[in-house]
Each structure stands twice: as structure tokens, then as C-alpha cells.
Amino acid sequence: MRPFLAAVFSAALAFSTVACNAQITHAPLPAAKLDDSLAAKPGRATAVFAGGCFWGTQAVFEHVKGVIKVTAGYAGGSASTATYSQVTTETTNHAESVEIVYDPSKLTFGQLLRVFFTVHDPTTxxxxxxxxxxxxxxxxxxxxxxxxxxxxxxxxxxxxxxxWPSKIVTEVTPLKGFYAGEDYHQDYALKNPNNPYILVCDRPKIATLKADYPELYVAYKGE
Structure with a gap:
């Protein structure tokens, strides 16, 4: 997945920083004009996004107020191929994804979209x-x-x-199934805060969330 960062971190740091941070240098994105916030009742709703490595995407949404649970996993392919070893072959049609369970009386789908498009590059x-x-x-x-x-x-x-300076290429496609990833992928950024990949690529995304949308940000306990 990202082994070269751990193996040759010192040599790749400068390049990796540019590549990982390029997507979070723009100004805060506008709020969604169309939203589903009216008459929202307390309960649970689900959103599934894919925006690159699910370690960072999970970590970002775990810092969003109103989110109940975030699971790292796979979407786009079949249940029979939803394993990390198969997905990394790039032949399964799965994307590393996150399933976000949230309270629609506290957080809207439009707000989730705003965060999603802020913390990854939708044009590559x-x-x-x-x-x-x-x-x-x-x-x-x-x-x-x-x-x-x-x-x-x-x-x-x-x-x-x-x-964004280039065309957005984000797919909008029906969810056929979401398959939770392996246990060792869950909360990876929280459990491995000093991992080079997390430091270079994912911590800046969380910092952007906190800076751009402080009204949505919530810290982990102990942070």
C-alpha cells in the first residue's frame, strides 16, 4: 500500500509532502446550496465515500461532530474480493472507502460532502x-x-x-455493498500517530478540517 514511505522516508519526504499536501491548499469550499438539513430527525444515516487511502479519510471523519462511527473498508466490487490482498491487485473494482454513520439532526449530508471535497483531490x-x-x-x-x-x-x-483548477472526476455511483476492512486497518491513524505516512499525508488533512471548519471539528479524547 504505502511501504516505500516507511522504507525510504528520509529520501522521499520532500516529494511526499508536496504530493500529499497539494490537495489541501485551497480556500474553504462553499456550503452546499442544496442540503437535506430541513426537518431532520435524530437517528442514524449512512454515507460512503472513497477519497484515497482509507486511513486518512477515516481519521478525518472521526473528527467531525455528529459522526457516530466510521469504518474503513471497500466498495465498488463484490463481497468475494473485498480483502486487502485482493484489492491491492487493482483488479477488483473496489475503492478504499469509509462508511460514515452519523446523526442527521446534528450533521447533514451536504456538510459531509463539503468536508470530503476539502480533504482530498477530486481532480486526479x-x-x-x-x-x-x-x-x-x-x-x-x-x-x-x-x-x-x-x-x-x-x-x-x-x-x-x-x-478546483481542473475538472472534478469524482464518481457518483450507487452503493451495491460496503465491506469492512481488516481489523488492523481500523483507526490506523489513531493507533499509529507517528507512522511517517500518517504524519505526512493524513495529519495535515485533520489540521485543515480544524482550521477551515472549526464548528464541525471535535478532538479525540486526550488530544
């Missing part, structure tokens, strides 16, 4: 920084017609606002 096809392959593609796996409408509308809104 099948790639995030040094991570290359279809498993690192940008995707919104929608679970309802409302999520589809909101995702498509927000992408159009970002394009009209020229929030």
Missing part, C-alpha cells in the same frame, strides 16, 4: 498523491436518490465556483 483520476490505482479513486457511493441529487448538485456548484 485513480490517484491521490503517491497512491496510484483504481482503489484510490474519488467516489461518492450514494444510498438514496436524495444523496445522488445532492452529490451531483454539489459537484456542479464546485465546478461553477472554480473551486
Amino acid at each position: 483520476l485513480n490517484r491521490q498523491g503517491n497512491d496510484v490505482g483504481t482503489s484510490y479513486r474519488s467516489a461518492v457511493f450514494y444510498t438514496s436518490p436524495e444523496q445522488f441529487k445532492l452529490a451531483k448538485a454539489y459537484i456542479e456548484q464546485l465546478a461553477a465556483a472554480k473551486s
Whole structure:
């Protein structure tokens, strides 16, 4: 997945920093014009996003107020191929993804989209920084017609606002199944805060969330 960073961290640090941090240098993105916040009742709703390595994506959304649980896993392929060893072959059509369970009375799907498009680069096809392959593609796996409408509308809104210098290539596709990743991938950034990849690529994403959207940020206990 990312072994070269651990093996040759000192040699690759400068390049890796540029590649990982390039996607979080823009100004805060606009709020979604269309949103599902009206008449939202307490309970649980689910969103599934793919935005590169699921370590960092999971870590970011675990810092968002109103999120109940985030699971790192796979979406886009079949259950029979939803294992890390198979997904890394780039032949399964799976993307490293996160399943976000949240309280819709405290957090809207539109707010989740805003964070999602802030902390990854939606303009690079099948790639995030040094991570290359279809498993690192940008995707919104929608679970309802409302999520589809909101995702498509927000992408159009970002394009009209020229929030990104290049065309957004994020897929908006129906969720056929989400498959939780292996135990050792869960909460990886929290459990391995000094891992070179986490320090270089993922901690800056959390810092961006905190700086750009302080009203949405919540710290881990002990942070």
C-alpha cells in the first residue's frame, strides 16, 4: 500500500509532502446550496465515500461532530474480493472507502460532502498523491436518490465556483455493498500517530478540517 514511505522516508519526504499536501491548499469550499438539513430527525444515516487511502479519510471523519462511527473498508466490487490482498491487485473494482454513520439532526449530508471535497483531490483520476490505482479513486457511493441529487448538485456548484483548477472526476455511483476492512486497518491513524505516512499525508488533512471548519471539528479524547 504505502511501504516505500516507511522504507525510504528520509529520501522521499520532500516529494511526499508536496504530493500529499497539494490537495489541501485551497480556500474553504462553499456550503452546499442544496442540503437535506430541513426537518431532520435524530437517528442514524449512512454515507460512503472513497477519497484515497482509507486511513486518512477515516481519521478525518472521526473528527467531525455528529459522526457516530466510521469504518474503513471497500466498495465498488463484490463481497468475494473485498480483502486487502485482493484489492491491492487493482483488479477488483473496489475503492478504499469509509462508511460514515452519523446523526442527521446534528450533521447533514451536504456538510459531509463539503468536508470530503476539502480533504482530498477530486481532480486526479485513480490517484491521490503517491497512491496510484483504481482503489484510490474519488467516489461518492450514494444510498438514496436524495444523496445522488445532492452529490451531483454539489459537484456542479464546485465546478461553477472554480473551486478546483481542473475538472472534478469524482464518481457518483450507487452503493451495491460496503465491506469492512481488516481489523488492523481500523483507526490506523489513531493507533499509529507517528507512522511517517500518517504524519505526512493524513495529519495535515485533520489540521485543515480544524482550521477551515472549526464548528464541525471535535478532538479525540486526550488530544
